[in-house]
Amino acid sequence: MTDLVWIAVVSIFTAGLTVSFGALGPALGEGRAAAAALNxxxxxxxxxxxxxxxxxxxxxxxxxxxxxxxVVAMIVLFANPFWDTILQATTAAAG
Amino acid sequence: MTDLVWIAVVSIFTAGLTVSFGALGPALGEGRAAAAALNxxxxxxxxxxxxxxxxxxxxxxxxxxxxxxxVVAMIVLFANPFWDTILQATTAAAG
Amino acid sequence: MTDLVWIAVVSIFTAGLTVSFGALGPALGEGRAAAAALNxxxxxxxxxxxxxxxxxxxxxxxxxxxxxxxVVAMIVLFANPFWDTILQATTAAAG
Amino acid sequence: MTDLVWIAVVSIFTAGLTVSFGALGPALGEGRAAAAALNxxxxxxxxxxxxxxxxxxxxxxxxxxxxxxxVVAMIVLFANPFWDTILQATTAAAG
Amino acid sequence: MTDLVWIAVVSIFTAGLTVSFGALGPALGEGRAAAAALNxxxxxxxxxxxxxxxxxxxxxxxxxxxxxxxVVAMIVLFANPFWDTILQATTAAAG
Amino acid sequence: MTDLVWIAVVSIFTAGLTVSFGALGPALGEGRAAAAALNxxxxxxxxxxxxxxxxxxxxxxxxxxxxxxxVVAMIVLFANPFWDTILQATTAAAG
Amino acid sequence: MTDLVWIAVVSIFTAGLTVSFGALGPALGEGRAAAAALNxxxxxxxxxxxxxxxxxxxxxxxxxxxxxxxVVAMIVLFANPFWDTILQATTAAAG
Amino acid sequence: MTDLVWIAVVSIFTAGLTVSFGALGPALGEGRAAAAALNxxxxxxxxxxxxxxxxxxxxxxxxxxxxxxxVVAMIVLFANPFWDTILQATTAAAG
Amino acid sequence: MTDLVWIAVVSIFTAGLTVSFGALGPALGEGRAAAAALNxxxxxxxxxxxxxxxxxxxxxxxxxxxxxxxVVAMIVLFANPFWDTILQATTAAAG
Amino acid sequence: MTDLVWIAVVSIFTAGLTVSFGALGPALGEGRAAAAALNxxxxxxxxxxxxxxxxxxxxxxxxxxxxxxxVVAMIVLFANPFWDTILQATTAAAG
Amino acid sequence: MTDLVWIAVVSIFTAGLTVSFGALGPALGEGRAAAAALNxxxxxxxxxxxxxxxxxxxxxxxxxxxxxxxVVAMIVLFANPFWDTILQATTAAAG
Amino acid sequence: MTDLVWIAVVSIFTAGLTVSFGALGPALGEGRAAAAALNxxxxxxxxxxxxxxxxxxxxxxxxxxxxxxxVVAMIVLFANPFWDTILQATTAAAG
Amino acid sequence: MTDLVWIAVVSIFTAGLTVSFGALGPALGEGRAAAAALNxxxxxxxxxxxxxxxxxxxxxxxxxxxxxxxVVAMIVLFANPFWDTILQATTAAAG
Amino acid sequence: MTDLVWIAVVSIFTAGLTVSFGALGPALGEGRAAAAALNxxxxxxxxxxxxxxxxxxxxxxxxxxxxxxxVVAMIVLFANPFWDTILQATTAAAG
Structure with a gap:
């Protein structure tokens, strides 16, 4: 597995994990606040x-x-600084 | 296993994990808010x-x-930036 | 194990995991909301x-x-974009 | 282990896991709703x-x-699209 | 380990896991409903x-x-579609 | 480890796991129902x-x-269909 | 490790696990029922x-x-059907 | 590691695990019952x-x-049927 | 690692695990009973x-x-039947 | 996998984990405080x-x-001191 | 790693684990009892x-x-019977 | 992987873990205290x-x-004593 | 990795684990007791x-x-009996 | 990986783990005590x-x-007795 693929794989998994795990707390907290407001x-x-x-x-x-x-998930998917650096290096090496 | 397959495998798993784990918190939070509203x-x-x-x-x-x-699950399945990059590279190499 | 089999294996497992884990939160949340409505x-x-x-x-x-x-489970089982791409590639290579 | 066996093994395990894990939430949620109805x-x-x-x-x-x-467990056991595709490919190769 | 044994092993384990894990939720839910009914x-x-x-x-x-x-546990133990297919294939190969 | 031993090992472990894990939910649920009845x-x-x-x-x-x-634990211990099939095959091969 | 030892090891571990894990639910459930009875x-x-x-x-x-x-733990320790079968086979082979 | 040692190691670990894990439920259940009695x-x-x-x-x-x-822990430590069988076999082989 | 060392290592670990895990339930149960008595x-x-x-x-x-x-922890540390058997065997072999 | 890729992979994963796990506590705590304020x-x-x-x-x-x-996630993604040091060293070695 | 080191490593880890895990239950139980006494x-x-x-x-x-x-942690650290036996054996072998 | 990279990788991961896990308790505790103050x-x-x-x-x-x-996360990222020592050693060896 | 390093590594990890895990129960128990006292x-x-x-x-x-x-963490860090024994042995061997 | 690096890696990880895990209990306990005081x-x-x-x-x-x-985290980071001993030994060996 080339370097690029490792970074891609970890980035995809991290993006999904971040956004799904990060939804747990806020959803429960907002549910509690909303319930209190309605009462x-x-x-x-x-x-x-x-x-x-x-x-x-x-x-x-x-x-x-x-x-x-x-935001972190989007950065990891679309503006990943490590991906860019390695991609340039790989392209340069292959160029 | 070629590079493309690794990315495909991780993308499929991440999409499922993201959407199923991400359903836990909101469903519980909404259930709580709705219960409070009904009361x-x-x-x-x-x-x-x-x-x-x-x-x-x-x-x-x-x-x-x-x-x-x-949204993240859909991006990972249908608009995966890493998949596109690697796919082009592979196609170019094979072309 | 060929590439196709890896994707098939992960897709099957992901579909089951997604739909079963994704049933936990909504079922509990709906139970709570329904209980509140009945009260x-x-x-x-x-x-x-x-x-x-x-x-x-x-x-x-x-x-x-x-x-x-x-929906994600169904996409992964029956409209898996990665499976289609790899299947075509494999068929083309073998054709 | 041939390809077919891998898919069979994962399908069997996924079917059992899906239906047993998927019973947890609904059973608890229905118990709560029924309890509220009885009260x-x-x-x-x-x-x-x-x-x-x-x-x-x-x-x-x-x-x-x-x-x-x-439904997903039944699909995985009896109408598994990946199993069918691979089975045909294997049969064709062996035919 | 031959292919048949792998399927047998996974089927046995899955049957036990399915029926024991699947007893958790319903038993708790029924206990709650029955308790509410008695009250x-x-x-x-x-x-x-x-x-x-x-x-x-x-x-x-x-x-x-x-x-x-x-039902799924019984299917896996006594009417396992994958077992039947592989068993026929093995018997045919050995016949 | 021969095939028979693998099946024996998994069957023993599955029987114990099934019956012990399967005791958790019913015992708690019955305890709750009985407590409600007594009250x-x-x-x-x-x-x-x-x-x-x-x-x-x-x-x-x-x-x-x-x-x-x-029931599943007893089937797995004393009327295991996979064990019977493999045992006959082994005996036939050795006969 | 011979076949007999594998079965012995798994049987010992399973017997302990079954009886200790199987004590959790009933003890809690009986505690609850007894508490309710006393009240x-x-x-x-x-x-x-x-x-x-x-x-x-x-x-x-x-x-x-x-x-x-x-009961399952005692069967596994003292009337293990798999142990008996394999023990006879081993003795016969060595006899 | 000889066969005897494997059985000894697993027996020691199982005895400890059984008795410590098996103390959890009864202690909590008895605590609850006693608390209810005192009230x-x-x-x-x-x-x-x-x-x-x-x-x-x-x-x-x-x-x-x-x-x-x-009881199971004591059986496993002091009256282990598998240990006795294997010990005799080993002694006989060495005798 | 010689046989004796394996048994020693597992015995030490089991003794600690048994006594520490076994303290959890009784301590909580006694705390509950004592609290109820004080009330x-x-x-x-x-x-x-x-x-x-x-x-x-x-x-x-x-x-x-x-x-x-x-008691089990003390037996495992100071009156371990398996340790004694193996130690004698080792000493006899070396003697 | 080169050194740079290891650091990149760990940095991406850490950034996602940090920000998603770190959202759990604050979201729940804020939900509780807000609920109390509304009441x-x-x-x-x-x-x-x-x-x-x-x-x-x-x-x-x-x-x-x-x-x-x-802040820690951003530092790890965009101002990672280890990445900078290793990147300079790698560039210098290759320069 | 020599035998002595294995025993030392496991003893150190067990001592720490025993005393820290064993503090959980008593501390919670005493807190509960003390709270009840104060009330x-x-x-x-x-x-x-x-x-x-x-x-x-x-x-x-x-x-x-x-x-x-x-007590068990202290025995394991300072009066470890297995350590003493193995240490003597090692010293005797080296002497 | 060189020594420096191992330390870098562990430092990055530890910094993220420390600060995210360390946010859980304080956030919940502060939420509770704030809620009590508001009431x-x-x-x-x-x-x-x-x-x-x-x-x-x-x-x-x-x-x-x-x-x-x-503070510990910042020390690990920016004033890591082990990193400094090893970096000097490496530089000296390469110098 | 030499013997000394193994003991050092395990001692450091154990000291941290012991003192951090051992803080959980007492802190919660004291918080409960203090809360009851204040009420x-x-x-x-x-x-x-x-x-x-x-x-x-x-x-x-x-x-x-x-x-x-x-106390156990301090013993493990600063008065570790196993470390002293092995250190002397190593020094003697090297001396 | 040299010995020094192993100790460094474990020390960094232990320091972070100790201080973050050790914050959980006290923060929750203090939150409870403060809440009780405010009430x-x-x-x-x-x-x-x-x-x-x-x-x-x-x-x-x-x-x-x-x-x-x-304190333990600081000792592990800045006054680690094992690090000092090994560092001197390494320096002496290299000197």
Whole structure:
């Protein structure tokens, strides 16, 4: 297996693992926050707007960790610095 | 095993792993949010529309992490950048 | 083991793993949502229609993650892009 | 070990794993939904028919994920596309 | 190890694994449903018949996932399609 | 290691694993059902006979999954179809 | 390592594993049932005899799964059919 | 490593594993039963004798699973049938 | 590695594993029983002596499983029957 | 596989693992904090501003651990000190 | 690696594992017992001395399992019977 | 793989593992503390300042364990004493 | 790898594992005990001194298991009896 | 790989593992203690100083286990006795 293939294989696997494992925590955390928000609105309908605002800020914070994972997966798939370096080296060697 | 086959094998496995593992968190999180919404509507039927709206926004946020996984799986299966590069190289070498 | 067999073996295993692991989260999540709906209807029978509607939307959202898994498993079994490419290459080489 | 045997071995193992692992989530989810339905009927006997209907729809939804697994296991055992392709190739080579 | 033995070994192990792992979820789910039914009958003895009916339908649904596993284990042990194919091939080769 | 020994080794291990792992779920599920029955009888002594009947039906359903495991373990130990086939083949070859 | 030793080694390990792993579920399940019985007697001392009877039936049912494991372990240690067959074969060959 | 040593090594390891793993469930189950008994006596001191009797019967049932494990460990260490058979064979061969 | 060393290595490891793993369950079970006893005494100080007696019997039962483990570990370290047999054989061979 | 490729492979995998595993804790912790904040606002709407302030400080603290992970992943991908050192050494050797 | 080194390596690792793993259960169990004692004293300050006495007896029982582990670790490190035997044999052989 | 590369590979992996695993506990612990603080402020708004102060001290204590991890990761990446020693040795040998 | 290095490697790893794994239980147990003490003081401020005393005794008992681990780690690092014996032997052989 | 590199590699990995795994328990334990303190202050503001004092003592006790881990990691990185011994030996041999 050439060098390029090793990097490709690990990059593909890492991208999938990162984004799928990284979905676990945020999804559970957002589910909990949303559940609390729904209970809170049912209990205090007059504060619905304040609760919604707090919920959205919290969801954004939690979602950020999922987005870190998505960003890293995209970097690994489409802007992989190691792949580029090795690809140039290989091309140069073969050129 | 040629290089192409290694990438194919890892891509297939990663696609399946990503989408199945990535379904765990969102499904549990959405189940929790939906359960809370149903309790909340039963407790405060007058706020049903506000609760539904909050629920749908939350479900969309949570679903997004599952969709990241689905997108990565589709990229890995049908638009795999490493596969394309290696395939061209192999074809060129054999051409 | 020829290349084709490696891909076949991994595809079969991935299809089974994807669909069985992908059933865990949605089944638990739907069970939770359904349980909450049943409690809610018992508590507030007058809102049964609103609760049913909310339940069905939620079940559909949760089921979607299971369906992603089923779709990926079917793609891997019956429309596997890597299998097709390698099969053609093998047939061409042998033809 | 010939190619055919590898595919057979993996198919048998995958079929068993898929159907047994895929039984875990649905069984737990259905148990939870049924438990909630029974509590709800005890609490509100007048709504028994509405509750039963909701329960059956929910059980059907949850059972669907178990059925996906059973279907994939049956496909892998009795309509395995990879097995057929390789079997024909082997027979042709030996014919 | 001949081909036949590999298939036999994997089939035996798969049958045991399938039926034992597949007993985990249904047994827990049925335990939960039965526990809820018993509590419900104690709370509302007048609805005992409706509760029993609901319980039996639920137990049947949950048991179905255990039966899928038992069926697959029996198929693997006594009607294994791969075993039959390879056995015929081996006998033919030796005949 | 001859073929017969491989099958014997796997059969012994599978029998033990099946019956011990298959005891986990039913024992926990029956414990839960029995606990609920005892609480229910304490709460509603007048319904003791109805509760006992429901409990015994439930225990039988749950025990069935443990019995599937015991049956498979016994088949694997004493009526193993693969062992018989290979044993005849070996005896015939040696005869 | 001769064939006999392989079977002996696997049988010893399987016997221990079966009986120790098979003790986990029943012990927890019986603990739960006993705890419920004790609470129930404390709550409703007048029904102590009915509760005891229910408890003993339940304990017997749960203990049965532990006994399956013990039986299989004893069979594997002292009445192992594979050991006997291979031992005769070995003795015959050496005789 | 001679045959005898393999059996000795596996027997030692199995004895330790059996007795330590087999202590987990009974200890937890007995702890739960004892805790329930203590609560029950505090709640209903007049039934202390009935509660103690029930507790001791339950503890004996639960302890039985731990004793199965201890018995198997002792058999494996001091009355191992496989060790005896192989030891005689080895001694006979060397005699 | 000579035979004696293999047995020594496995015996040391087994002794440590047995006693440490075997401490988990009893310690948790005793903690639970003791906690229940303390709550019970606080709730019903007049029954302190009956509660203490019940607690000590329970602790002794639970501790017994830890002592089984300690006994097996000591046997394995200081009265290992396999070690003695092999040691004599080795000494005799070398003598 | 050359030295550079080993470092590349490990760096890619580490980056993905770090950011995905590092998302688990913060997402769950933030979900819990947000849920508590929503409940608190519903219970005490007059203190909404104090609660929001406390929530945001807490979210920032929790998010910091996720950011540590993201920073380390970025360092490993784009400013890897080991990669730079080895790359210079390799280039110098080849230059 | 000489025999002595194998025993030394396994002894060091076992000592650490035993004492660290053996700390888990007792620490949790003692924490639970202590928590219950503190709650009980707060609830019934008049029984503080009886509660303290019960607590100390319980802590001693629980601590005993940790001490078994510590003792085994010390034996393995400083009074290892296998090490002594092998060391003498090695010294005698080299002497 | 040269010595330098081994150290580089292990250092990169350790840095990522340390900081990501080390984020789990602190994030969950801080989430719990923050949740308790928010509930406490909602319950006792007059003590908000005392509660905030206690919260911040606690968060700092908990964060300290995450910072230990970050510090060790940074040392391993940028001030690795082993890397420096080996690098000098290698350079000296090559110089 | 020489003998000394094997012992060094295992000692370093064991020391780290012992002290980190051994911190898990005591930290959780102490956290539980401290939490109970704080609740108890809030509920019964008049008994603060008795509660503190009980807490400190309990913390000391729990901490003792962590200290066992620390002591073993220190012995393994700085007073390792096996290292000393082997080091002397090696030095003597080389001397 | 030379001896020095093995020790370096294991030391780096151990340092990271120790400090990250060792952060799990203390962080969770401190989070629990802090949460209890915040609830207690909210419930009994008059005892805030006594509660704070108890909290700080408890946090210090819990933190101590994290500090043991940090100390061991630092010793392993910067004052590793085995590294020093081997380094001197290597230098002496090369000198």
């Amino acid at each position: 809170a609105i049912a209990q205090q309908p007059d504060s619905a707007s304040a609760l919604s605002r707090t919920l959205f800020v919290s969801l954004a914070m939690i979602e950020s960790t999922a987005i870190y994972c998505f | 909340a509507i039963a407790q405060q039927p007058d706020s049903a529309s506000a609760l539904s709206r909050t629920l749908f926004v939350s479900l969309a946020m949570i679903e997004s992490t599952a969709i990241y996984c689905f | 809610a209807i018992a508590q507030q029978p007058d809102s049964a229609s609103a609760l049913s509607r909310t339940l069905f939307v939620s079940l559909a959202m949760i089921e979607s993650t299971a369906i992603y898994c089923f | 709800a009927i005890a609490q509100q006997p007048d709504s028994a028919s509405a509750l039963s209907r909701t329960l059956f729809v929910s059980l059907a939804m949850i059972e669907s994920t178990a059925i996906y697994c059973f | 419900a009958i104690a709370q509302q003895p007048d609805s005992a018949s409706a509760l029993s009916r609901t319980l039996f339908v639920s137990l049947a649904m949950i048991e179905s996932t255990a039966i899928y596993c038992f | 229910a009888i304490a709460q509603q002594p007048d319904s003791a006979s109805a509760l006992s009947r429901t409990l015994f039906v439930s225990l039988a359903m749950i025990e069935s999954t443990a019995i599937y495991c015991f | 129930a007697i404390a709550q409703q001392p007048d029904s102590a005899s009915a509760l005891s009877r229910t408890l003993f039936v339940s304990l017997a049912m749960i203990e049965s799964t532990a006994i399956y494991c013990f | 029950a006596i505090a709640q209903q001191p007049d039934s202390a004798s009935a509660l103690s009797r029930t507790l001791f019967v339950s503890l004996a049932m639960i302890e039985s699973t731990a004793i199965y494990c201890f | 019970a005494i606080a709730q019903q100080p007049d029954s302190a002596s009956a509660l203490s007696r019940t607690l000590f019997v329970s602790l002794a039962m639970i501790e017994s499983t830890a002592i089984y483990c300690f | 608190a606002i519903a219970q005490q709407p007059d203190s909404a501003s104090a609660l929001s302030r406390t929530l945001f400080v807490s979210l920032a603290m929790i998010e910091s651990t996720a950011i540590y992970c993201f | 009980a004293i707060a609830q019934q300050p008049d029984s503080a001395s009886a509660l303290s006495r019960t607590l100390f007896v319980s802590l001693a029982m629980i601590e005993s399992t940790a001490i078994y582990c510590f | 406490a402020i909602a319950q006792q708004p007059d003590s908000a300042s005392a509660l905030s102060r206690t919260l911040f001290v606690s968060l700092a204590m908990i964060e300290s364990t995450a910072i230990y991890c970050f | 108890a003081i809030a509920q019964q401020p008049d008994s603060a001194s008795a509660l503190s005393r009980t807490l400190f005794v309990s913390l000391a008992m729990i901490e003792s298991t962590a200290i066992y681990c620390f | 207690a202050i909210a419930q009994q503001p008059d005892s805030a100083s006594a509660l704070s004092r108890t909290l700080f003592v408890s946090l210090a006790m819990i933190e101590s286990t994290a500090i043991y881990c940090f």
